[in-house]
Amino acid sequence: MSERVWAATQIGVGQIELREYPLPEISADDALLKIEIAGICGSDIGGYQEFAGEPRIRGHENVGFLAQIGANAAKRWGVREGDRVVVEQYLPCGNCRWCRTGEYRFCDQTDKLPGQTILRYGNTPVSVAPSLWGGFSQYLYLPPNAIVHKIPAHVPATHAALFVPLANGMQWAYLQGGAAPGKTVVIQGPGQMGLASVVAAREAGAQCVIVSGLSRDAHRFEVARKLGAHHTVDVERESLSARVKQITNGQGADVVVNVSRGGRSTVRDALECASKIATIVLAGPGTQEIPTKGFGRKLITMKWVQGASFNAFELGLQLMASGRYPLSEISTHQFDLRHVNEAIRAFAGEAEPAGVIHASIRPEV
Ligand SMILES: [Zn+2]
Ligand SMILES: [Zn+2]
Structure with a gap:
C-alpha cells in the first residue's frame, strides 16, 4: 500500500x-x-x-x-x-x-x-x-x-x-410514507431521489406508482417506467390532481413523496392530489409556503424528513442485491x-x- x-x-x-x-x-x-x-x-x-x-x-x-x-x-x-x-x-x-x-x-x-x-x-x-x-x-x-x-x-x-438514494427511497416512500399493497403513491420529481422512491414504492408492493415532473423530464419519465412506475405526468401539460383523480377513479393518492426540489406549487399539488386520508412526505420540496385552504375535508399527515435510518439502509441494500430493478438507468x-x-x-x-x-x-x- x-x-x-x-x-x-x-x-x-x-x-x-x-x-x-x-x-x-x-x-x-x-x-x-x-x-x-x-x-x-x-x-x-x-x-x-x-x-x-x-x-x-x-x-x-x-x-x-x-x-x-x-x-x-x-x-x-x-x-x-x-x-x-x-x-x-x-x-x-x-x-x-x-x-x-x-x-x-x-x-x-x-x-x-x-x-x-x-x-x-x-x-x-x-x-x-x-x-x-x-x-x-x-x-x-x-x-x-x-x-x-x-x-x-x-x-x-x-x-x-x-445505496444512499435507495435507502432514502425506502425511508421516505415506505417507512415514512407507508407505501404498501393497494396504495397509490405519487412521486413528485423524477431525479435520482424520485426514481429511487419509485423502486422503493414498487418493492413495498404499491398498487399504483405515478411520477410527476416537467416537460424537460421526458427521458427521466421513460426511466421511471422502466423502474416500475405505472404512469407519468408532465405538470406543464396537465393538472397532476386531475390526472391522479382520473387514474384512481376519483380517490386520489394515499402517499405523496415530494422530491421536486421546488417548483411553483408542488406542495399545493400534493395536497390537491392526496386522497381524503393520506400521507405527504416532504423530502425535498425546495422553498415554498404550505397552503392551508381549499382542499376540502381531508385528514392529511405531512412529514418533514431527513436522510435514512439503519433499517432503511439495510432494506435498500437488500433491494439492490435482489437484481430485480434496472438500476443502471x-x-x-x-x-x-x-x-x-x-x-x-x-x-x-x-x-x-x-x-x-x-x-x-x-x-x-
Ligand atoms: Zn447526501
Ligand atoms: Zn448522538
Whole structure:
C-alpha cells in the first residue's frame, strides 16, 4: 500500500483540486476503506457552489473494501479485512437521546451547528486528523463510530453507488410514507431521489406508482417506467390532481413523496392530489409556503424528513442485491478523481455531458 493518498479536496467556491495526504496509522479500533466508488449527492451541488469554511474532501455516499481494520473494529462491526462495505455518512456520538433511540442521523455531532466541528463524511474539514473524511479520495478513514453495512460481491459498483438514494427511497416512500399493497403513491420529481422512491414504492408492493415532473423530464419519465412506475405526468401539460383523480377513479393518492426540489406549487399539488386520508412526505420540496385552504375535508399527515435510518439502509441494500430493478438507468455517469469539478457541474446541468441522473466518482478508473 502506498504511503500517500490522493483526494479531491474542495478549497473554495467551485474549486476542487487533488491534494496528497499521509496514509493514517490504524489502531485496534478503527479502519481504512479503499474507495471503490462514491456517489454524488444533490447536496454536493449546493456545497460546491456555496462553499464556506475550511478545505474538505467531499463525498458521503461511499463504497469500498476494508483495506486495513483493527481487531476490535472487526469484531464490533462483524467484518474482516477485504470485505466490501458501504459506509453511512453519519459519525454519531452514541450517547445522546437520538443515538440511544436509533435515530442517530439526528445526532448533534453529525449536524452543522455553531461552535462545533461537524463530524459527517463529506463535511468534516481536513484540519481534523487524519483528514480523510470524504469519499472523493483513494482512501477513507473509518473511526470507531463509523457505521458500515456489508454489500455482496455480485452487485455492480455502479449499482452500489446508489445505496444512499435507495435507502432514502425506502425511508421516505415506505417507512415514512407507508407505501404498501393497494396504495397509490405519487412521486413528485423524477431525479435520482424520485426514481429511487419509485423502486422503493414498487418493492413495498404499491398498487399504483405515478411520477410527476416537467416537460424537460421526458427521458427521466421513460426511466421511471422502466423502474416500475405505472404512469407519468408532465405538470406543464396537465393538472397532476386531475390526472391522479382520473387514474384512481376519483380517490386520489394515499402517499405523496415530494422530491421536486421546488417548483411553483408542488406542495399545493400534493395536497390537491392526496386522497381524503393520506400521507405527504416532504423530502425535498425546495422553498415554498404550505397552503392551508381549499382542499376540502381531508385528514392529511405531512412529514418533514431527513436522510435514512439503519433499517432503511439495510432494506435498500437488500433491494439492490435482489437484481430485480434496472438500476443502471439511474446510475448514468462515472468520473475519475481528476474530474470531480466536471462531475459536479455536469450533475448540476451546467456542463456536458448532458443527461446525468446520478453520477459517481471512481478513484481507480
Ligand atoms: Zn447526501
Ligand atoms: Zn448522538
